[in-house]
Amino acid sequence: MRIFVVGYGVVARSFIDLLEAQQSVLYQQQGLSPRLVGVCDSTGAAVSERGLSADELRAAKESTGTVAGVAGHGVRTVDAAQLIAECDADIVVEASPSQMSTPGRSIENLKAAFRTGKHAISVNKAPLAAAMPAMLELAEFNGVQFRFSGTVGGGTPVLNVARECARGDEVTMVRGIFNGTTNFILWKMHSEGLDFDTVLKEAIDLGYAETDPSADIDGVDAATKVVILANYVLGRPATIGDVKVEGIRGLPRERIEEAAQRGNHLKLIGEIGEALSVAPQEVPIGDPLDVPASLNAITLSLKASSDITLIGRGAGGIETATSVMRDLLDIWNVIGGRS
Amino acid sequence: MKFGGSSVADAEKIRRCADVVRAQQEKHQVVTVVSAMGGVTDLLLELAEAAGSGNRSVKYTLLAEIRRRHEEAAAELGVMEKVEPLLANLETLVAGIVAVGELTPRSRDAVVSHGEQLSAILTAAALDGRAMTGQEVGIVTNDQHGEAEPLMNLSLYQIHENLEPLMANGERIVVTGFLGATQHGVISTIGRGGSDYTATLLGAALKADEIWICSDVDGLMTADPRNVPGAQLLDQITFAESIEMGQFGAKSMHPRALEPSAEHKIPVRVRSSFNTDCPGTLITETAPTTATMRSVLLLKNVALINVAGAAMVGRPGTAAKVFAALAEAEVNVQMISQTVSEAGISLVVAESQLPRARAVLEGQLLRTNAAKRVEVDEHVAVVAAVGSGMRGSVGVAARIFGALSDASINIEAIAQGSSELSVCLVVKGDDGPGAVRAIHDAFGLGGA
Ligand SMILES: NC(=O)c1ccc[n+]([C@@H]2O[C@H](COP(=O)([O-])OP(=O)(O)OC[C@H]3O[C@@H](n4cnc5c(N)ncnc54)[C@H](OP(=O)(O)O)[C@@H]3O)[C@@H](O)[C@H]2O)c1
Numbered sequence: 001m002r003i004f005v006v007g008y009g010v011v012a013r014s015f016i017d018l019l020e021a022q023q024s025v026l027y028q029q030q031g032l033s034p035r036l037v038g039v040c041d042s043t044g045a046a047v048s049e050r051g052l053s054a055d056e057l058r059a060a061k062e063s064t065g066t067v068a069g070v071a072g073h074g075v076r077t078v079d080a081a082q083l084i085a086e087c088d089a090d091i092v093v094e095a096s097p098s099q100m101s102t103p104g105r106s107i108e109n110l111k112a113a114f115r116t117g118k119h120a121i122s123v124n125k126a127p128l129a130a131a132m133p134a135m136l137e138l139a140e141f142n143g144v145q146f147r148f149s150g151t152v153g154g155g156t157p158v159l160n161v162a163r164e165c166a167r168g169d170e171v172t173m174v175r176g177i178f179n180g181t182t183n184f185i186l187w188k189m190h191s192e193g194l195d196f197d198t199v200l201k202e203a204i205d206l207g208y209a210e211t212d213p214s215a216d217i218d219g220v221d222a223a224t225k226v227v228i229l230a231n232y233v234l235g236r237p238a239t240i241g242d243v244k245v246e247g248i249r250g251l252p253r254e255r256i257e258e259a260a261q262r263g264n265h266l267k268l269i270g271e272i273g274e275a276l277s278v279a280p281q282e283v284p285i286g287d288p289l290d291v292p293a294s295l296n297a298i299t300l301s302l303k304a305s306s307d308i309t310l311i312g313r314g315a316g317g318i319e320t321a322t323s324v325m326r327d328l329l330d331i332w333n334v335i336g337g338r339s
Numbered sequence: 340m341k342f343g344g345s346s347v348a349d350a351e352k353i354r355r356c357a358d359v360v361r362a363q364q365e366k367h368q369v370v371t372v373v374s375a376m377g378g379v380t381d382l383l384l385e386l387a388e389a390a391g392s393g394n395r396s397v398k399y400t401l402l403a404e405i406r407r408r409h410e411e412a413a414a415e416l417g418v419m420e421k422v423e424p425l426l427a428n429l430e431t432l433v434a435g436i437v438a439v440g441e442l443t444p445r446s447r448d449a450v451v452s453h454g455e456q457l458s459a460i461l462t463a464a465a466l467d468g469r470a471m472t473g474q475e476v477g478i479v480t481n482d483q484h485g486e487a488e489p490l491m492n493l494s495l496y497q498i499h500e501n502l503e504p505l506m507a508n509g510e511r512i513v514v515t516g517f518l519g520a521t522q523h524g525v526i527s528t529i530g531r532g533g534s535d536y537t538a539t540l541l542g543a544a545l546k547a548d549e550i551w552i553c554s555d556v557d558g559l560m561t562a563d564p565r566n567v568p569g570a571q572l573l574d575q576i577t578f579a580e581s582i583e584m585g586q587f588g589a590k591s592m593h594p595r596a597l598e599p600s601a602e603h604k605i606p607v608r609v610r611s612s613f614n615t616d617c618p619g620t621l622i623t624e625t626a627p628t629t630a631t632m633r634s635v636l637l638l639k640n641v642a643l644i645n646v647a648g649a650a651m652v653g654r655p656g657t658a659a660k661v662f663a664a665l666a667e668a669e670v671n672v673q674m675i676s677q678t679v680s681e682a683g684i685s686l687v688v689a690e691s692q693l694p695r696a697r698a699v700l701e702g703q704l705l706r707t708n709a710a711k712r713v714e715v716d717e718h719v720a721v722v723a724a725v726g727s728g729m730r731g732s733v734g735v736a737a738r739i740f741g742a743l744s745d746a747s748i749n750i751e752a753i754a755q756g757s758s759e760l761s762v763c764l765v766v767k768g769d770d771g772p773g774a775v776r777a778i779h780d781a782f783g784l785g786g787a
Contacts, residue, residue, distance in 0.1 A: 104500065111522070114522075115522045130496070131492075131493075131496045133492035133496075134490075134492040134493040134495070134496040136492075137490055137491070137492040137493055138490060138493050138522070141481065141490055141522075237492065239496075
């Protein structure tokens with residue numbers, strides 16, 4: 001199985017390491033021998049029929065600043081879509097930045113993969129937020145597989161568990177905490193009585209939040225996950241424009257204190273009910289969704305059965321890489337696996 | 340706003356369309372969709388066929404005619420330099436088809452697409468706007484050339500992405516109707532519903548307030564005014580009613596073209612291009628029901644086939660055999676009906692398909708004794724009364740029968756429409772127009 005990876009950041013590197021580390025297990029247990037035939041970053045690419053190793057990629061990136069520095073295999077191009085269309089891969093992994101306001105680039109990457117009959121795995125949330133129904137449609141039209149389990153919950157298999165719950169029952173409502181950064185901020189504000197700006201600064205210093213934390217604190221990242229769940233678990237063709245979003249930017253401490261007086265914690269809750277929404281909501285202390293620090297949680301309400309809650313870390317490069325690996329194995333099994 | 344072929348048939352009319360659009364642009368944001376100049380699509384199809392069979396002479400006369408019409412308009416509108424390359428391209432394409440001696444669905448689409456591409460350039464010139472092809476706005480289809488199906492979600496997303504910024508910039512956009520492209524960039528045509536379909540697709544993608552389908556009719560009527568002098572314009576009807584009327588050949592929109600607007604609940608207004616004082620007919624999700632019935636339509640040139648015989652009684656599966664036989668012969672059954680007189684299955688098919696239908700039914704059913712007789716009434720008409728108000732309203736049938744019996748018209752069969760929105764009657768062909776008038780009068784559709 002030939003793999004092309006778009007992006008060479010934390011997730012991509014972790015995945016590539018994992019591929020190498022698991023090489024013999026994958027072969028023995030699944031009959032799968034993956035080969036990395038291309039990787040690109042923001043300025044260039046490395047492409048090789050025989051396969052690229054984690055070491056040579058890392059060395060090239062360190063010494064030249066781009067994977068295009070791999071001797072004899074470098075391509076100085078930034079046109080990832082063209083590379084994807086022309087390469088000989090079976091699967092494309094989209095692990096470049098989730099640029100929410102300019103999703104076009106990553107959408108073109110996925111289109112190029114589907115059009116040329118390649119399966120795709122995306123950890124990039126932008127194409128899903130903007131055009132998930134379109135991407136699902138195009139993959140199906142071309143008879144290829146499309147997976148994205150790393151986009152919700154990082155390494156916690158939220159999407160698969162949620163879908164499993166929906167089998168033979170009906171999911172009537174989904175509520176959850178889909179963004180670790182904002183949960184961390186709200187939790188700190190409550191537990192240490194600090195105000196928003198102080199905690200945000202701390203979160204950035206700790207590396208929990210990006211230097212531009214807008215997508216997190218304005219609720220866009222959580223809204224993206226609402227979109228993905230709505231499409232994947234409930235089969236509702238939604239995009240980010242369908243979600244009513246309210247973030248927590250500049251949230252006054254009083255709101256948290258008032259909530260506490262009522263015996264509640266304030267949480268940024270994504271909700272899929274009648275409508276799709278993201279907004280700060282009060283959750284009773286001790287509720288399954290009342291999770292501390294940067295944890296994520298999701299509660300699925302089922303028609304016949306009772307509520308099910310899943311709690312886990314919502315991000316992390318290595319964790320997310322494991323979800324890419326699961327997607328890869330899923331696709332491998334769907335397309336026939338060991339044959 | 341979408342303009343049909345007759346509305347953009349020459350430079351003068353194109354200018355008038357541009358005036359109409361400009362007037363609306365004072366108050367609204369408008370995207371314009373155009374069909375090919377009236378008659379040009381047929382010429383292009385003929386040209387493609389002729390080229391495919393290697394007929395050089397027809398090729399030259401047809402090409403010359405196409406060239407003349409567009410050059411005349413281009414000269415008047417001052418866009419010769421944009422029209423010439425397209426005409427030259429068409430010529431090369433046709434020469435290629437002649438050389439290969441074979442017309443593929445794909446090359447036929449390529450030839451036909453020139454009609455809309457040219458009219459869009461001409462209209463854009465008159466409007467001082469930007470012409471865009473279906474491909475450029477983002478309509479992606481499957482590769483079923485000639486009858487291509489848009490990938491709906493992808494097309495809606497891309498249209499929105501491509502057009503919103505241009506519109507925000509105040510650009511006047513003119514889009515080719517009828518055209519899309521496959522995901523590999525090969526031009527395709529979307530077949531049934533054509534340019535109207537493009538318009539509703541664009542309207543749905545842009546979440547338009549209204550989609551206007553402008554042509555040479557004032558709107559949808561209670562009946563064909565050539566037959567019923569008192570026929571009235573319909574103010575407002577529902578998507579379901581309009582789709583039903585389309586099934587019975589009303590000069591309205593193709594049902595397929597209404598799908599995107601019905602699904603996204605975007606009102607469609609069918610109106611005249613130039614008679615701008617007339618608001619036309621508004622098609623919406625729900626419409627105030629003031630009348631039981633909206634419209635009475637006439638389907639001519641159809642034939643009634645009655646498959647009858649004792650062997651059918653208590654023999655399950657005969658109906659299935661009838662339909663299987665017809666499907667095999669590619670006969671399109673327009674209606675299934677129950678005869679008033681006798682047990683059996685009655686079917687309405689187009690007169691042109693009758694010989695085929697008859698042959699296959701006789702061959703497969705009589706021979707095996709599955710039925711005793713296949714009787715045919717060649718010259719009948721179907722009268723369809725459409726309106727959601729008829730649903731659950733008692734006495735409609737009685738009033739219809741009363742009206743026809745007063746007019747001494749004999750009903751041969753009562754047919755079931757595809758939904759509860761219509762009642763269909765089969766009458767003798769010559770009685771068709773009279774039956775329409777009688778029902779139209781009986782339900783007071785001609786107004787007070
Ligand atoms: N990290 C997580 O915990 C996590 C969890 C779930 C989902 N995700 C998603 O996974 C994706 C990758 O995350 P990450 O943490 O690995 O990000 P990252 O460390 O910032 O890496 C991004 C990589 O993408 C490359 N890149 C930037 N622009 C590109 C372009 N136009 N074409 C090709 N490559 C380009 C960058 O190139 P340079 O090296 O040249 O800068 C870099 O190698 C993101 O979409 C993120 O939202 C991450």
